[in-house]
Amino acid sequence: MLYRPSKPKSLLLLPVIALFLATLMFSHQVQAQSKPWPDAFPKKGADGVPKSVDKLTIAVDSWGTSELNPWALTSVSFLGDYYNLRLMMQDPNGDLAAAWATEVNQTEEGLTFKINPRAHFQDGTPADAEAVKMNLEGFMGKHVEQGGYEAPLWNSAKANEFVESVKVISPSEIFVKTKGPKPTFMWNLGGNGYHLFWYGNPTQLMKGPQEYLQNPAGGGPYAIKKWDAGNRIVFERSEDFWGDYPHWHKPQAKAMEILTVKEPAARFALLKSQQVDIVYNLPWALAKGLPRSEDEGVRGVNPGKGDVWTQTYKANGMLALTFGCPIQIREAAKPEGRVDQAGVKIPKWTVAEICKDHPTLDKRVRRALNLAIDKRALSQGPHFGFSTPIGSLFHAGSFGSRPDKVSDPSPFDLAEAKRLMKEAGYENGFSMEGHFGQFAGRPGIPEAADFIASSWEKLGVKMTWKEHDPSDFVRGFRAGVFSWVPVNLQTWGRQDHSGVQISWYHATSGYVGMYNDKIEKLYFDIIATFDPEEMKRKLALLEDEVLGLEETFPLYGMSLVNAYTDRVLSHPTVEFSPHFKHYDLVLLKK
Amino acid sequence: MGRYIVKRLIEGIITLWLITLAVFFILRLGGGNPIEYMLPPEASQADIDKLTQAYGFDKPLIHQYWIFNKKLLRGDLGDALAWDKRPTIDVVWDRIPATFQLATASMLFAVVLGVVIGAVSASRPDSLFDRVGRITAIVGQSMPVFWVGLLLILLFSVYLGWLPSAGGIDRLGWKGIIMPALSLGFFLVASHMRIVRSTMLEVLESDYIKMVRAKGLPTRMVIWKHAFKNASIPVFTLFFVNFAALISGAVVTETIFAWPGIGRLLVDSLILRDYPTTQTVIFFAAAFIVFINIMVDVMYAWLDPRIRVV
Numbered sequence: 001m002l003y004r005p006s007k008p009k010s011l012l013l014l015p016v017i018a019l020f021l022a023t024l025m026f027s028h029q030v031q032a033q034s035k036p037w038p039d040a041f042p043k044k045g046a047d048g049v050p051k052s053v054d055k056l057t058i059a060v061d062s063w064g065t066s067e068l069n070p071w072a073l074t075s076v077s078f079l080g081d082y083y084n085l086r087l088m089m090q091d092p093n094g095d096l097a098a099a100w101a102t103e104v105n106q107t108e109e110g111l112t113f114k115i116n117p118r119a120h121f122q123d124g125t126p127a128d129a130e131a132v133k134m135n136l137e138g139f140m141g142k143h144v145e146q147g148g149y150e151a152p153l154w155n156s157a158k159a160n161e162f163v164e165s166v167k168v169i170s171p172s173e174i175f176v177k178t179k180g181p182k183p184t185f186m187w188n189l190g191g192n193g194y195h196l197f198w199y200g201n202p203t204q205l206m207k208g209p210q211e212y213l214q215n216p217a218g219g220g221p222y223a224i225k226k227w228d229a230g231n232r233i234v235f236e237r238s239e240d241f242w243g244d245y246p247h248w249h250k251p252q253a254k255a256m257e258i259l260t261v262k263e264p265a266a267r268f269a270l271l272k273s274q275q276v277d278i279v280y281n282l283p284w285a286l287a288k289g290l291p292r293s294e295d296e297g298v299r300g301v302n303p304g305k306g307d308v309w310t311q312t313y314k315a316n317g318m319l320a321l322t323f324g325c326p327i328q329i330r331e332a333a334k335p336e337g338r339v340d341q342a343g344v345k346i347p348k349w350t351v352a353e354i355c356k357d358h359p360t361l362d363k364r365v366r367r368a369l370n371l372a373i374d375k376r377a378l379s380q381g382p383h384f385g386f387s388t389p390i391g392s393l394f395h396a397g398s399f400g401s402r403p404d405k406v407s408d409p410s411p412f413d414l415a416e417a418k419r420l421m422k423e424a425g426y427e428n429g430f431s432m433e434g435h436f437g438q439f440a441g442r443p444g445i446p447e448a449a450d451f452i453a454s455s456w457e458k459l460g461v462k463m464t465w466k467e468h469d470p471s472d473f474v475r476g477f478r479a480g481v482f483s484w485v486p487v488n489l490q491t492w493g494r495q496d497h498s499g500v501q502i503s504w505y506h507a508t509s510g511y512v513g514m515y516n517d518k519i520e521k522l523y524f525d526i527i528a529t530f531d532p533e534e535m536k537r538k539l540a541l542l543e544d545e546v547l548g549l550e551e552t553f554p555l556y557g558m559s560l561v562n563a564y565t566d567r568v569l570s571h572p573t574v575e576f577s578p579h580f581k582h583y584d585l586v587l588l589k590k
Numbered sequence: 591m592g593r594y595i596v597k598r599l600i601e602g603i604i605t606l607w608l609i610t611l612a613v614f615f616i617l618r619l620g621g622g623n624p625i626e627y628m629l630p631p632e633a634s635q636a637d638i639d640k641l642t643q644a645y646g647f648d649k650p651l652i653h654q655y656w657i658f659n660k661k662l663l664r665g666d667l668g669d670a671l672a673w674d675k676r677p678t679i680d681v682v683w684d685r686i687p688a689t690f691q692l693a694t695a696s697m698l699f700a701v702v703l704g705v706v707i708g709a710v711s712a713s714r715p716d717s718l719f720d721r722v723g724r725i726t727a728i729v730g731q732s733m734p735v736f737w738v739g740l741l742l743i744l745l746f747s748v749y750l751g752w753l754p755s756a757g758g759i760d761r762l763g764w765k766g767i768i769m770p771a772l773s774l775g776f777f778l779v780a781s782h783m784r785i786v787r788s789t790m791l792e793v794l795e796s797d798y799i800k801m802v803r804a805k806g807l808p809t810r811m812v813i814w815k816h817a818f819k820n821a822s823i824p825v826f827t828l829f830f831v832n833f834a835a836l837i838s839g840a841v842v843t844e845t846i847f848a849w850p851g852i853g854r855l856l857v858d859s860l861i862l863r864d865y866p867t868t869q870t871v872i873f874f875a876a877a878f879i880v881f882i883n884i885m886v887d888v889m890y891a892w893l894d895p896r897i898r899v900v
Contacts, residue, residue: 059756059848065672066672066673066674066858067672067673067674067675068674069674072674072675074628074629074671074672075628156637157637209674209675210674210675210676213674213676228684228850229673229674229681230673230850230854230855230858231757231758231848231850231854232757232761232848232850259756259757259848260848261756261848262845262848263736263845263846265740266739266740266743266755266756266845266846266847266848269740269743269744269747269748269755270747270755270756272748273743273747273748273751273755274751275747275754275755275756276756469861471627471861471863475626475627
């Protein structure tokens with residue numbers, strides 16, 4: 001078993017019984033959700049599939065931040081998957097699988113990783129437990145002085161929040177002592193899902209940020225041949241790559257080139273003219289008429305229905321309608337100088353002038369506005385069926401999200417909405433301003449804004465939407481600020497663990513979701529809850545509390561379309577993802 | 591002449607300095623600390639404070655500007671906040687060749703076509719050629735560059751499969767520059783064609799041309815050897831003005847064709863709130879425009895000594 005959370009022996013029996021019962025109860029569903037990878041996918045070197053091809057070319061809208069050095073990233077970069085390491089990873093079925101580490105054993109005290117003894121970096125240096133230690137300490141900012149890095153590193157806050165100390169047990173075994181139980185460690189630093197930490201070659205990293213660029217010599221399946229920040233990267237296959245797992249091994253393509261092409265029509269033209277093999281994030285309007293592998297056969301396998309085919313990443317993000325005035329009023333009434341349970345100062349809230357007497361302070365108005373939006377029509381109309389109406393704060397398929405909640409959006413009931421508006425004294429409606437930002441990789445937001453405006457017109461509510469720069473928009477949700485009132489379209493990037501997402505439903509968050517004292521208390525309780533089932537139960541409580549406030553209403557889960565030319569035979573990858581993955585597993589015709 | 595050049599150089603340096611002053615403060619008018627944009631939302635205040643200090647954003651604006659000027663005198667425009675934190679001069683310098691290539695190819699296309707159509711149209715006013723030429727020019731100027739770019743991609747890449755459409759010369763070779771240069775140059779053909787046509791019409795009516803014609807020289811000689819030479823001064827000016835504008839970044843064309851020039855760099859840096867890189871791009875572009883203007887002024891002064899006195 002790869003992932004083994006271990007507990008004190010006295011508590012072992014209960015989960016075992018629960019697991020047994022759950023297995024019996026859900027065995028039918030498990031069978032129904034079959035995992036086609038790897039059996040239903042073509043194999044390299046078999047049935048005419050070449051063992052090796054020259055080049056794979058991909059056009060993307062963005063690869064995150066244009067920086068290579070994992071200790072000096074200013075934000076997430078998705079290129080790290082190919083030249084650097086993760087402790088563990090998701091296989092194409094979305095299961096936690098071996099990568100640099102072959103095994104992890106987690107307790108309330110920390111995590112023990114077994115490192116693959118074959119692992120090494122591209123300059124021949126061993127990728128052993130000592131290298132893991134150096135990386136973790138690097139993330140925590142401990143090598144800043146020696147390495148010549150600017151302090152601190154962007155991920156240091158997170159690393160310091162999780163890691164107490166790191167102990168090398170042997171060259172292939174390491175113990176990471178955590179600051180108390182950290183059940184989400186694997187989703188933050190461990191490589192499961194939305195991995196924000198890539199591990200580099202310590203020898204090169206210690207040479208400093210500029211020297212590192214000359215030769216990153218990572219431990220991944222590809223080495224960097226050409227790097228043109230912001231424009232393109234050319235990888236060449238690392239011929240002595242040590243990975244030999246079914247989900248991570250020497251790639252078929254000798255070279256992989258990724259280009260950033262921000263204009264969607266230009267990306268599509270590249271695909272249609274076969275200048276690239278794959279286009280990441282094809283706009284829904286262009287993708288709507290193309291054959292979808294998930295509908296035509298096996299998701300991720302070329303269905304052979306023309307020159308172009310697609311595969312969709314589901315639930316890469318979500319959109320929620322959020323009313324900010326109630327939280328401002330509630331929090332501003334509290335005394336100054338409070339601290340949260342972690343001892344972090346809670347900023348003083350102020351109330352915007354517009355919020356002092358705004359119709360959306362009335363729960364009936366908020367409920368009416370939500371009821372007036374036909375989420376299914378939004379999904380089928382302006383979103384061409386590529387979005388999914390949801391009823392949950394959490395992303396489909398993530399740990400802690402309830403499938404029944406996710407697939408149960410709030411109803412569309414215009415008559416009830418009108419009745420509520422009348423009851424609240426707003427029969428003739430009112431005018432208000434709303435706010436949204438457009439984020440790379442999260443399509444459909446402006447269309448949703450237009451759709452909502454026309455829906456609310458039926459209640460006499462006249463909307464003026466203001467679009468903001470995404471960075472400004474995110475910063476407007478800082479605790480104590482919450483600028484975007486009275487209403488906004490708050491967007492969430494996918495988190496594969498809902499316990500990670502709730503860190504924003506919290507009083508000192510940098511991107512505040514709705515909260516009150518009860519939610520705040522639950523948050524601290526949840527992040528220290530080690531038992532997965534107990535955690536799920538508490539996440540459900542938190543979600544019910546947030547939704548019960550009727551200050552935020554989930555609208556839809558987004559999706560991202562990968563489009564392929566006929567040259568691509570298969571791209572096994574996860575169903576849910578916030579960004580591109582597993583391009584090293586793509587198989588091509590000659 | 592020497593004094594005139596020195597005077598223009600001093601004026602140019604003052605202009606550049608004023609530009610840096612304006613750009614420095616305008617970028618910061620929006621308020622906010624760029625470090626807050628650089629770090630993720632979950633970054634602690636302590637982390638934000640440390641990095642703010644490391645980059646000097648904690649100091650008063652005037653102090654920051656003073657440091658900027660001191661560094662500028664040493665040829666140091668600071669390190670990028672994004673782009674691997676490299677020195678901004680290196681980041682911009684890497685992109686300049688691609689922008690220069692695109693600007694040169696576009697101008698070449700615009701000038702050759704504009705001059706030929708303009709000159710021939712002027713020699714045969716109101717002929718079919720003249721009318722078609724004028725319509726072509728108007729069409730070129732009316733169609734948005736991005737639309738022309740997409741049409742070219744559709745025709746030459748998607749339907750015919752003749753030309754590649756993403757990346758610079760280092761990736762695609764000389765074929766890669768054809769479509770970006772055409773789409774950008776097409777817009778500029780009109781202005782060149784118009785100015786050549788109008789000045790040529792004026793020159794062709796002058797007495798010395800009538801005399802040349804009376805001497806029995808062939809029309810081709812009259813137009814290209816005698817008339818065009820004198821009509822080319824305004825074309826020369828327009829060429830440099832347009833070229834300088836293109837060097838400062840053809841953002842739309844660079845975006846459509848994924849061209850790795852400074853136009854895209856400028857937009858990306860603005861989005862990332864990378865002030866040092868944004869300042870450096872603008873500084874380079876401004877320096878080039880100032881240089882071109884000085885050059886044109888000096889050339890005019892050389893051609894017409896009266897200008898030096900004025």
